[in-house]
Amino acid sequence: MTLYRQGSDAGLSPILRPRTADLISHNGTLLIEWVEKHGSPFHLVSPEALGENARALTDVLAQHGVNHALYYGAKVNKSPGLMHAALNAGIGVDVSSLYELRDTLALGAAGDRIVATGPAKTRAFHDALIACKALISVDSPEELDDLSARLPEDGEPQPVLLRLRPGSQAGSRFGMDADEVLLCLSVIAADKRFRFDGLHFHLSGYGWETRAAAIREASWLISEARAIGLTPRMIDIGGGLPIRYVDARGYQAHIERQSAADYRNHKQPSSFYPYGGEVSAADWLGCLLAAALDDGRSIADYFRDENLTLALEPGRALADQAAVSVFRITRVKTLGPDTAVVFVEGSSFSACETWFASEFLIDPIIIPAAAYTPAEKPCKAYLAGHSCLDEDVLTNRWLDFPAMPRAGDLLVYANTAGYQMDLLENEFHRHPMPKRFRVHHGADGMPFLTTDDLEMYL
Ligand SMILES: Cc1ncc(COP(=O)(O)O)c(C=O)c1O
Structure with a gap:
């Protein structure tokens, strides 16, 4: 039996792509077998979801007749399968470390499919980017100097982009204000070893309005660059495209209704994704x-008229629906007649927002190892990890269960690919790192697993 709801009364139950819903609803016994074999937690990665997400975005860009370049923000997840899926979908990869670059190259990407971002690139990272002629987003005049010293x-x-710090992010340590961009433009214009490809920014928050304002700022600098003889071809607007984890109405109702009493520590977080x-x-x-x-043209018109490419680096939006994380319940400690703390095998390092003083407002799906009986009563519980830290909770929020969960039941967290499942994972207490698998379906329709390791895709 699997318990989750979809539709207008869905509350915080996750939106699931049909394949995942089918896997979870009809294969409880198999999931329990997989946990026994591979340990808890484990992650099931669906790389094909990334290709579908990429297509949804490129379709919009194509409908508007806008030249575009999509780069998968590889920082969002450590899965090589997702990187491989991005390259198979014909898009590029945004890398933020030498190690992400190495994996992208190992998977067969040429330098022109790669953009490198981040303010603290090392010398070795610069050298590797120069060697494959990947596009480098330069974060500061200091980085431009360092890069210049490395160029043959x-x-x-x-090829380089200059990262702008738009007015809306004046306090950010990322990028440069307009004066610093102008300074870098003059350096680049005087040095034939650089090719100026355009401007870059990445903003926190999820509003398209702030990106529109930043494009207005960037358009002025594009004109300035052209005025000094440079030939920019791109504005890269970074990531931050939103995704929907739960039904919008159910979510709104939850936000309006919730209070500190819904949290075991009596603290309602002040902000949520x-x-x-x-x-x-x-x-x-x-x-x-x-x-x-400002001149009345739409942004689509602007990119077309100015013969510019609109580049995007979505991480989370491309990883939407690309993984679920499965935890086994190890013990249930009652706190009262209808309240409990549920301990899972695994920790909040594998799925939670509590480390960011927030909460993952998506209910996990329970898969009981044995059917509940009608005599069992609904209860409330919060979820704790298996470490020695009181703070190690998957959720501080009291979750509603149809019956008291039992050791051996599973809890499935949906849609964990975007920064959830492995950003903080480690071997605390020497527990082995959780495993990552890809689900396939045999000719008989039965699901089976392969490991999601780099070697599988080479
Ligand atoms: C430069 C840059 N590009 C892209 C992204 C991806 O953002 P998101 O996952 O919100 O799309 C990030 C995330 O921090 C980033 O720093």
């Missing part, structure tokens, strides 16, 4: 392309 005297020029947002990533992009610049 001859050969193909090094917009788990039940009204717009999908594709709608968000449509709104952005239709937004007006």
Whole structure:
């Protein structure tokens, strides 16, 4: 028996793609066998979801006739399967470390499919990027100096973007203000070893409106670059496209209704990811392309008229529905007649927002190892990890269960690919790292697993 709801009364139950819903609803026994064999927690990765998400975005860009370049923000998840899926879908990869770059190259990507971002690139990372002529987003005049010192005297020029810090993010340590960008433009214009490809930014928050405002700022600098003889071809607007984890109405109702009493520590977090947002990533992009610049042109018109490519680096939006994380319940400690703390084998390092003083506002799906009886009563419980830290909780929120969970039942967290499942994972207490698998279906329709290791995709 599997308990989750979809539709208008869904509350915080996760939106699931049909394949995942089918796997969870009809294969409880198999999931329990997999946990026995591979340990708890484990993650099931669905790389094909990434290709579908990429297509939804490129369709919008194509409908608007806008030249585009999509780069998968590989930081969102350590799965090589997702990186492989991005390359198979014909898009590029945004790398933020030498190690992400190495994996991308090992999977067969050429340098022109790669953009490198981040303010603290090391010398070794710069050298590797120069060697494959990947596009480098330069974060500061200091980085431009360092890069210049690494560039060879001859050969193909090094493609670079300059990262702008738009006015809305004046306090951010990322990127440069307009004056610093102008300074870097003059350095680049005087040095044939650079090829100026355009401007870059990445903003925190999830509004398309702030991206529209930043494009307005960038458009002025694009004109300045052209005025000094440079030939920019791109504005890269980073990531931050929103995804929807739960039904928008159910989410809104929850937000309005919740109070400190819903949390075992009596502390209601002050902010949450917009788990039940009204717009999908594709709608968000449509709104952005239709937004007006100061001269009245839409952003889509601007990119077309100026022969510019709109680049995006979505992480979370491309990883939407690309993984679930499965935990086994190890013990249930009663706290009262109808309240309990549920301990899982695993820790909040594998799925939680409590480390960010927030909460994952998505209910886990329980898969009972044996059917509940009608005599069993609903209860409330919070979820604790297996470590020695009181703070190690998957959720501080009291969750409603139809019956008291039991040791051996499973809890499935849906949609964990975006920064949830492995950002903080470690071997605390020497527990082995959780495993990652890819689910396939045999000719008989039966699901089976392969490991999601780099070697599987080489
Ligand atoms: C430069 C840059 N690009 C892209 C992203 C991906 O953002 P998101 O996963 O919200 O789309 C990030 C995330 O921090 C980033 O720093």
